[in-house]
Amino acid sequence: MANPTKNNTGFLASLKDSPSTDEFIKGLWRENPVFVQVLGMCPTLAVSNTAMNALAMGLATTFVLLMSNLLVSSLRNFIPKQVRIASYILIIATFVTMTDYMIQAISVDLHKSLGAFISLIVVNCLILGRAEAFASKNTLGRSFLDGLGMGIGFTFALFCLGAVRELLGNGTLFGWAFFPDTFQEWIVMILPAGGFFTLAIWLLIFNAAKERRATS
Amino acid sequence: MLNKTLNISTSPHIVKGIGTDDIMQNVVWALLPTAIFAVYSFGLSALMVLIATTAACVLTEHYLCKFSGKESTISDWSAVITGLLLGLTLPPNFPVWMAFIGGVIAIALGKFIFGGLGYNVFNPALVGRAVLQAAFPVAITTWYPAFLDNRFSSFSVSTFTAPFMEPTVDAITGATPLSAFKFDHVVTPAYDLALGLITGSTGETCAVLILLGGIYLIARNMMNWRIPVAILVTVYVLSGILHWVDGQAYPPPLFMLFSGGLMLGALFMATDMVASPITPLGVVIYGFIIGLLVVVIRIWGGLPEGVMYAILLANAISPHIDNLIRPRVYGTTKSVKGS
Amino acid sequence: MTEANQIQKTAAGNSLKMLQAMVGIGIFCALMIVLTFQGTLPIIKKKKAEALEKAIFKVLPGIEKTEAYQLGQDDNFTPLAGEGKEGQVAYAGYDQNGKLVGVAVEASGQGYADIIRVLYGYDPEKQAVVGFYVLESKETPGLGDKIEKDPNFQANFEALDVSLADGQSTLKNTVITVKNGAKQNPWEIDGITGATISSRAIGNIMGVSTAYWVPLIYKNQAAFIENNEQ
Structure with a gap:
């Protein structure tokens, strides 16, 4: 009863059939955490105002996701079912705190612009979701691939948003001017409302592409 | 609408041939005096803004219909109204490329995404304006004085700004009566406001002409008169009370009534048939909420004008208003379960 | 045996295990955080001082x-x-x-x-x-x-x-x-x-x-x- 691997045998059996590389690929596109699962909306909308912020946030989340997946997976037979959520949160919070210090050490400016959202990685449902739904039931190798794929998919999605928002809202990409000086910035794009608009349009494109693929 | 099968019904057998297209067409006629006055007072620049928004709305509607494999719905005139209304809420010296983008957004995000005419949650023209206000806050609050001598021979400097480029600020700018009150505490006489001898958005200056258009539609039973009446009475009474309490700090009620976009908003935007409630009482509550929000935003808010946000917010709650006052089904005690 | 009793007994049997797991993870996490904190502290301090100094030179x-x-x-x-x-x-x-x-x-x-x-x-x-x-x-x-x-x-x-x-x-x-x-x-x-x-x-x-x-x-x-x- 305390061993979660013995439950959900149906789910596990279906997973065993799929090749290992699929654990990695699925996060990039088919089960993309932002565009398909619509998880982790808080950082997605809040810190995708520039491409740099989006990339940094994506990489920080990837790191936390990877490490927590590894730890949760290796401890999956040790953690009793009743306290699993508390344990996962503890593990995730640890890696988030570590990331917080590391980003400060890398660049004070970057830490300033990401602000409170680094600490908020703790409550990113993507990470807890992967720990609970995948890492706690799968081997170390698979969990690693899953975390890596999901993390890169998340980073990719954030970058898509950040690039559009920075380009229209500031006329630059990674701080490089893309338009002449007289470019009229779309201020709404840098504001939170712009995040919602951009996300909606990307979701629209993603769903249209998915539908087109399904019909053909 | 048309049903080709034979209908058998009791008398009376007179069928009033009033369809969506008829109403829409009449709204366009009702808006024309205001639009003509806008061109008369602000000149060619205002004409360009109106053309740009109308063209953008019609083209967007046409191509979105085609793209999604439906028949084009531009013949029902609703896109023209959206375009005209949007153009009338913009400053006359607004860059044409921004006005065009506003039109595209109004139709695409305000109407088409929800399923087209009859399904829009918000008034599409106001959605377009709200996005423009958030995206280009400086351009949309740069005003141009009315009745310039060369208004029919030359354009404002900012009208033909290259697409995606920042408009050059006109050497000659004016202040709207509302911003003059908000920032400098100057009250414009109600007489000037009513006749439109002021600076403002292209179509919000002449309150009398807007009223005429509204009365025409109400007389033809094509507009719910309760909405504008509820809004205007609320604004008049609330601002009257405030003015009576402290005449120095709060503007006179007639100034509130005739300034800014209140007339245009109350008569032509809040009355959007799809985005307003349907029950008579619901409509009055809806009008009261808009009036209340207008007064609150204008007097205590950071912005000088609040009609746009007031109507958008009321649009959002209008289905809930209808739900709230839904009459109890006869014989039941509380609200019907499972409905 | 009633159902409630059974649950109680299982819970009592597991509580030691739960305690072990939580304390173990807690100690491990605390260790990781302290190590990172100690490792990055001098760098962060130096960077912050540099940034402040740059600002002072500017004003x-x-x-x-x-x-x-x-x-x-x-x-x-x-x-x-x-x-x-x-x-x-x-x-x-x-x-x-x-x-x-x-x-x-x-x-x-x-x-x-x-x-x-x-x-x-x-x-x-x-x-x-x-x-x-x-x-x-x-x-x-x-x-x-x-x-x-x-x-x-x-x-x-x-x-x-x-x-x-x-x-x-x-x-x-x-x-x-x-x-x-x-x-x-x-x-x-x-x-x-x-x-x-x-x-x-x-x-x-x-x-x-x-x-x-x-x-x-x-x-x-x-x-x-x-x-x-x-």
Whole structure:
């Protein structure tokens, strides 16, 4: 009863059939955490105002996701079912705190612009979701691939948003001017409302592409 | 609408041939005096803004219909109204490329995404304006004085700004009566406001002409008169009370009534048939909420004008208003379960 | 056996295991955090000090060296060793000859979005603010953040008059933000069109902070000079 691997045998059996590389690929596109699962909306909308912020946030989340997946997976037979959520949160919070210090050490400016959202990685449902739904039931190798794929998919999605928002809202990409000086910035794009608009349009494109693929 | 099968019904057998297209067409006629006055007072620049928004709305509607494999719905005139209304809420010296983008957004995000005419949650023209206000806050609050001598021979400097480029600020700018009150505490006489001898958005200056258009539609039973009446009475009474309490700090009620976009908003935007409630009482509550929000935003808010946000917010709650006052089904005690 | 009893028994059997798991993970996590903290602390401190120093060099043009001073309870400045109390530290800047150029002070206050933190340099000889730098602000991008970038706004702080009144304990004129283009006196800050609230906030922050710091620094000028010569 305390061993979660013995439950959900149906789910596990279906997973065993799929090749290992699929654990990695699925996060990039088919089960993309932002565009398909619509998880982790808080950082997605809040810190995708520039491409740099989006990339940094994506990489920080990837790191936390990877490490927590590894730890949760290796401890999956040790953690009793009743306290699993508390344990996962503890593990995730640890890696988030570590990331917080590391980003400060890398660049004070970057830490300033990401602000409170680094600490908020703790409550990113993507990470807890992967720990609970995948890492706690799968081997170390698979969990690693899953975390890596999901993390890169998340980073990719954030970058898509950040690039559009920075380009229209500031006329630059990674701080490089893309338009002449007289470019009229779309201020709404840098504001939170712009995040919602951009996300909606990307979701629209993603769903249209998915539908087109399904019909053909 | 048309049903080709034979209908058998009791008398009376007179069928009033009033369809969506008829109403829409009449709204366009009702808006024309205001639009003509806008061109008369602000000149060619205002004409360009109106053309740009109308063209953008019609083209967007046409191509979105085609793209999604439906028949084009531009013949029902609703896109023209959206375009005209949007153009009338913009400053006359607004860059044409921004006005065009506003039109595209109004139709695409305000109407088409929800399923087209009859399904829009918000008034599409106001959605377009709200996005423009958030995206280009400086351009949309740069005003141009009315009745310039060369208004029919030359354009404002900012009208033909290259697409995606920042408009050059006109050497000659004016202040709207509302911003003059908000920032400098100057009250414009109600007489000037009513006749439109002021600076403002292209179509919000002449309150009398807007009223005429509204009365025409109400007389033809094509507009719910309760909405504008509820809004205007609320604004008049609330601002009257405030003015009576402290005449120095709060503007006179007639100034509130005739300034800014209140007339245009109350008569032509809040009355959007799809985005307003349907029950008579619901409509009055809806009008009261808009009036209340207008007064609150204008007097205590950071912005000088609040009609746009007031109507958008009321649009959002209008289905809930209808739900709230839904009459109890006869014989039941509380609200019907499972409905 | 009732169902409740059974659950109780299972729970009791598992509680030791649960305790083990939680304590084990807790200890491991604490260890990781402490290690990272210790590892990154010197780097973070160095980076923060560098950033502050860069800002001080910006607000006091022409300095070569800077030293921190702590404001004591008796309103005296003493050289600061280690970390100072927040809001009680002034940074003196000297040119290559060791002459006092000015004193940089931090100020903060409510902006439009959040607290704005600024650093400004005061030149006791000119009796004016000679430099201004925004340390931290979350003002609206494109509008309010012009307080950081707008060259016309920054120009206000090249020589902002903060002369003392006759009693030398108050300012002759309070620093204030006026409408764009309405600046007439050297103690006024020319506001930014479209960023009225943010530029007024800077005016308030500067007004309050200069009224407190300028008389103190002016009175204790000697403290900064003497200490440097030692």
